[in-house]
Amino acid sequence: MSDNQSSSAVPAETVDKPESKKKRWGLVLSSILGVGALVGGVFWGMNLVDPKESEEYLALSESHSAVAAERDSLQSDFDELEAGIAGREEAVEERGAALDEQAANLDTRDQELQDAKDKVVAREKAVGKIEAEQLENSVEDGVWTVGSDIKAGTYRAKEAVGSDCYWAVVKTGTNGSDIIDNGIPGGGRPAVTVKRGQDFESKRCGTWVKQ
Secondary structure (H helix, E strand, O other), X not given: OOHHHHHOOOOOOOOOOHHHHHXXXXXXXXXXXXXXXXXXXXXXXXXXXXXXXXXHHHHHHHHHHHHHHHHHHHHHHHHHHHHHHXXXXXXXXXXXXXXXXXXXHHHHXXXXXHHXXXXXXHHHHHHHXXXXXXXXXXXXXXXXXXXXXXXXXXXEEOOOOOOOOEEEEEEOOOOOOOEEEEEOOOOOOOEEEEOOOEEEEEEOOOOEEEO
């Protein structure tokens, strides 16, 4: 055998036998099928399991529902509290308006009372003035000289006189002997006019007031 023939020869161990190739291809095919089955199983399992039915999802959903319920409860409490505050504010405003009206009525009443008091005081002053003037211009029973004791003018009995009333106008300085005028009215309210140089005498006639 030549050198060329000896160098191109292949050892018997390195040559694939047909049975060996078939076995190797069978292993590869089995591996591919196994991987495919595994992948298919994974996808199949993912398609079969609903995420919404998982424990994690159900726990989160339950927690979310609890939070939502608590939120709704807090919102309801807040709305109720806000309504209560609004109601109390309205009641306070109504009470304030009522108090303002009452205060205004009291002010009006105070003003009316003050006006009435002022009128009473003014009337009392007027009456007092009249009474003072009447007292100043009044003549009781006695003998009075016109010009020094009493003023000249007409005097009228303040009240109705009795039947025993007597009055007289005499000339001053005559000690009653020179009678100018006199009378026994017997009732009513007689009037007498006197002037300077005369004396006025009154007996049981009460008070005479200058007109």
